[in-house]
Amino acid sequence: MTRRQCTGEYKVKPIKQKVRELLGYPYPSRIPKGVFAEQWVGISTDEFHRAKDADVKYMRNRHPLLDMSWxxxxxxxxxxxxxxxxxxxxxxxxxxxxxxxxxxxIRDTSPSEWADVVEFDAAIRQGNARANASGSRLLGEAFLHRSRVPLSQAPIDHVTAAERAALQLSVEEAEVLESGVEDGCSPWACRGDAEALTQDGFGLAT
Ligand code: SF4
Structure with a gap:
């Protein structure tokens, strides 16, 4: 797994920026005590363990689905x-x-979105200068699919015997490869937290 900061960078940060703006205290203004925005977060009872308090005083999380026991x-x-x-x-x-x-x-129902992800996969191949957890450049190449093959050619129709052998997977584990992380992802409950499945979500070929 390479450095992954998607939720923090692309969801949490812009939301906090917007909340500050709406409250009238854009960064770096100090927000007075007692001024806050209430956020409703849709966590259902099946995943109550994902419900958390906000990590800043100017936002307070509410979980209406939990309140209604949905x-x-x-x-x-x-x-x-x-x-x-x-x-x-x-x-x-x-x-x-x-x-x-x-x-x-995605491939079978939305050609334009498929083209988008194929393009994105190609664009991350070299990573960037801060590509891994220690801030070093990638020594190899990054891929979205764990087969470490460009998405447009990746074996997405089934888990191949070669993939199973390379990863030494049981049939059950291969099934997880098929389904991926089934949890949804929100700014306050990132599916990356459920990464027990994939220790190497972004494939890295050296
Ligand atoms: S769904 Fe969540 S874990 Fe996946 S890329 Fe988006 S923010 Fe990251």
Whole structure:
């Protein structure tokens, strides 16, 4: 796994910036005690362990789904009543925690989004000067798919025998490769936290 700061950099930081702006105290102004914005975070009862307090005093998290004791299936039932039964869990398009099934879904249902992720995958190949956790350049190349093959050619239709052998995976573990991290991702509950599955979410070939 290379340095990964997606949630912090692209979600949490801009949200805090906006909240400060809305409160009228843009950075680096000091926010007076007692001034805060309330944020509603959609964590359901199935994942109550992901509910956390905000890490700054000027934001307070509320979890309305927990307050109403709604599970994921309650949410799906509610969405279904509005014809939105196929609402997916949220995540970024080019998330390295996608499994093959998620990549296939993008490829097979949205050609423009597939073109976008293929382009993104090609763009990260050399990483950048602060590419890994110690701030060193990548010695190899970065890939979104764990096969360490460009996404456009990666074996996303099934976990190959070669992948299984290379990673010494059992059939059950290979199944996890297929499904990826199924948790959704929000600024306050990053699916990267569920990375027990993938110690090397961004494939790195040396
Ligand atoms: S969905 Fe994936 S890429 Fe996006 S913030 Fe979460 S872990 Fe990062």
């Amino acid at each position: 599970s994921r299936s309650d949410c799906v039932r509610y969405l279904t009543s509005f014809g939105l039964a196929d609402t997916p869990k949220s995540s970024c398009l080019g998330c390295p925690f996608h499994g093959n099934a998620q990549w296939r879904h």
